[in-house]
Amino acid sequence: MSREYWETRYQIGEMSWEKGAPSPGLVDFLAAHPGLPRGTVCVPGCGTGHDVRAWAQAGFNTFGCDIAPSAVRLATEKTKAAGFTAKFQLADFLRDEPPFQFDWLFEHTLFCAIKPEERDDYVRAVLRWLKPDGQYLAVNYLIVEKSEGPPFCTTREEQWQRFSPHFELREDWVPRSYPNRTRRERMFWWRRASGLP
Secondary structure, three states, X not given: OOHHHHHHHHHOOOOOOOOOOOOHXXXXXXXXXXXXXXXXXXXEOOOOOHHHHHHHHOOOEEEEEEOXXXXXXXXXXXXXXXXXXXXXXXXXXXXXXXXXXXXXXXXXXXXXXXXXXXXXXXXXXXXXXXXXXXXEEEEEEOOOOOOOOOOOOOOHHHHHHHHOOOOEEEEEXXXXXXXXXXXXXXXXXXXXXXXXX
């Protein structure tokens, strides 16, 4: 979907993905792993920045990017008002070069929001934005029925097929979710092994 498509959704207030809080799965993950090495984390498709602020609150150096100018503006305003420090940037994650490579990349239902024919571009983007030994944490919205989208359908099998050639799967599980997504999300914790392409 184009920048104009997403910006229009913000302009008219049609933001079904805006839940007013970070991903419950992310909140639980950070609480369950207090000893994670702190470092840089990128949240592509960050929206109004709820997940970015969750990482910042946990002590990470956080960066959010989005394709919609209104998302970047709102995320910046909300983060400043909440008293957190994070950097936000207007960027097309699939096509732009990163400002640098990150220790962590966290995605929350970005994969299902892009057109299926762009998913190879998505995998290449993750590899481009993440350090060779970086961690990729994803909350995927698993929709098995065909959809005009977004969101577009995906499955655990597709996630494995696309990412296992480049990453080692540390763990995957059904997380706590927003009420309307209960048992329809799955979290994947991948490590990009330096020996893999």
